[in-house]
Amino acid sequence: MALDLVPLWTAILAFGVLMYVLLDGFDLGVGILFPFAANDAHRDLMMNSIAPIWDFNETWLVLGGVGLLAAFPLAFAIVIPAVYFPILFMLIGLIFRGVAFEFRHLAKSRHHWDRSFFVGSLVATFAQGIVLGTFVQGIPVAGRAYNGGSLDWLTPFAILTGAGLTVGYCLLGACWLVMKTEGDLQEWARRKARMAAIGMAAFMAMVSIWTPLMQPQIRERWFGGDHPFWLWPVPLVTLGLFVALWRSLARRHGAPFMAALGLFAMGYLGLGISIFPMVVPYTFDLWQSSASPKSQAFLMVGTLFLLPVIIGYTVFSYYVFRGKVKAGSGYH
Numbered sequence: 001m002a003l004d005l006v007p008l009w010t011a012i013l014a015f016g017v018l019m020y021v022l023l024d025g026f027d028l029g030v031g032i033l034f035p036f037a038a039n040d041a042h043r044d045l046m047m048n049s050i051a052p053i054w055d056f057n058e059t060w061l062v063l064g065g066v067g068l069l070a071a072f073p074l075a076f077a078i079v080i081p082a083v084y085f086p087i088l089f090m091l092i093g094l095i096f097r098g099v100a101f102e103f104r105h106l107a108k109s110r111h112h113w114d115r116s117f118f119v120g121s122l123v124a125t126f127a128q129g130i131v132l133g134t135f136v137q138g139i140p141v142a143g144r145a146y147n148g149g150s151l152d153w154l155t156p157f158a159i160l161t162g163a164g165l166t167v168g169y170c171l172l173g174a175c176w177l178v179m180k181t182e183g184d185l186q187e188w189a190r191r192k193a194r195m196a197a198i199g200m201a202a203f204m205a206m207v208s209i210w211t212p213l214m215q216p217q218i219r220e221r222w223f224g225g226d227h228p229f230w231l232w233p234v235p236l237v238t239l240g241l242f243v244a245l246w247r248s249l250a251r252r253h254g255a256p257f258m259a260a261l262g263l264f265a266m267g268y269l270g271l272g273i274s275i276f277p278m279v280v281p282y283t284f285d286l287w288q289s290s291a292s293p294k295s296q297a298f299l300m301v302g303t304l305f306l307l308p309v310i311i312g313y314t315v316f317s318y319y320v321f322r323g324k325v326k327a328g329s330g331y332h
Contacts, residue, residue: 012071012303023057026169026175032170033192038185089123164200180324200263218274
């Protein structure tokens with residue numbers, strides 16, 4: 001009997017996507033907050049706080065995309081056409097912010113690159129939220145192919161999730177700056193984090209109410225049968241993290257960022273609970289969309305070698321560049 005690798009591949013892809021959201025989320029959030037800083041000196045510190053690690057964070061995005069194609073090709077063939085334009089906008093946004101990142105420190109006038117960094121970060125974040133919203137609301141399928149139009153992603157729910165993710169990334173970015181900076185910039189980041197925390201709480205509440213009303217499967221999962229008895233700790237823990245975040249913003253440095261990461265992790269867990277085991281909501285599950293066992297086994301060999309390398313390098317890079325960012329200590 002062949003070993004079922006679908007659960008292992010599911011865990012790998014879920015972990016890769018979560019790592020991307022957590023790690024690239026805060027540096028995208030810093031980019032969105034960028035033009036609102038008080039002066040160029042603060043913007044330099046904001047840029048320097050993410051300079052050593054921002055590009056490596058996107059490795060997790062590559063892992064998630066390639067892993068989906070390799071392990072669940074049917075899901076890839078259906079989901080990608082449904083969100084083709086949001087993914088295109090996301091990639092363009094990431095290119096804009098990447099070019100701005102590298103050229104800003106060389107330019108005599110940095111304001112054009114500052115705007116590019118902000119716009120690229122905002123577009124990439126909003127597009128990711130559109131992809132998430134489109135995925136959750138369901139993808140029309142006929143047979144084994146996408147059966148919708150090129151603009152089916154442009155819905156009120158998808159726009160709501162795009163706005164919510166933007167606010168959430170701002171929260172991550174502000175909490176990162178609280179942890180990495182000092183003085184006036186840190187106090188400014190604390191104020192922005194409080195504003196973003198209120199906004200994120202509002203958006204999480206709206207999405208949590210809308211999704212059960214929109215999808216019977218989600219409504220049954222959370223409110224039907226015996227499920228609520230062991231699922232309700234998820235919103236309770238989320239509420240506790242919001243309280244911890246708010247209290248820690250008054251005086252602590254690293255705790256707000258940890259609490260913000262926890263909020264994203266709980267939101268991710270809630271999403272997984274809502275749609276599992278579907279990978280093409282709400283038509284194909286993980287096993288129906290998976291590649292052949294031999295293909296999965298072949299790909300697993302390289303993945304199990306590569307994944308520890310990525311994790312190890314990620315941990316090492318964050319360890320090397322730990323501590324506060326000082327003025328004049330630029331990465332470039």
